[in-house]
Amino acid sequence: MQCASCKEPLETTCFYWDKKLYCKYDYEKLFAVKCGGCFEAIAPNEFVMQAQKSVYHLSCFYCCVYE
Template sequence: AGSLSWKRCAGCGGKIADRFLLYAMDSYWHSRCLKCSCCQAQLGDIGTSCYTKSGMILCRNDYIRLFGNSGACSACGQSIPASGLVMRAQGNVYHLKCFTCSTCRNRLVPGDRFHYINGSLFCEHDRPTALINGHLNSLQSNPLLPDQKV
């Protein structure tokens, strides 16, 4: 007769004697130990997928909130490191250096008024003439301070 071999939990290091265990990122987990690094939701309870980046384990909502749909900068397409500061506009995520006016290429910084039109960013000075004349709707906002990703 074979002996029961216990799996070790990657989260707490303890033996997994539970009826159910989770397997994610090439490791076994107690269902209570596989949690989102941001919101602490138990990932086994909220869905069948989890995301990882730079050692963080994330639920879908927090991954998209931190890294956008693709995990890449909306301007340059390069990956955004988990420790990187970012700016956001209309659900898009940008490296700080890429958050620039489409016309003058000046960097937009926290507190600057900007306009986001058809996927492009414009500073207050370079907003399209049609916008000034009232022929174009703008999504105006003041960006928040850049978020420090954990």
């Protein structure tokens, strides 16, 4: 088996999306929810803060007022 994106062999783990298999790196790059602060992937088991339509790592979220 190989990753549908990078074509590298899937040796230990794989992720499934839309009937295709992906390595962890490509799956996160293509499909993972991204933090609105740092734009890095948010793991499914992480606690997050949601504001309007954005999701943030707890450490990336802060309130500010724009005038």
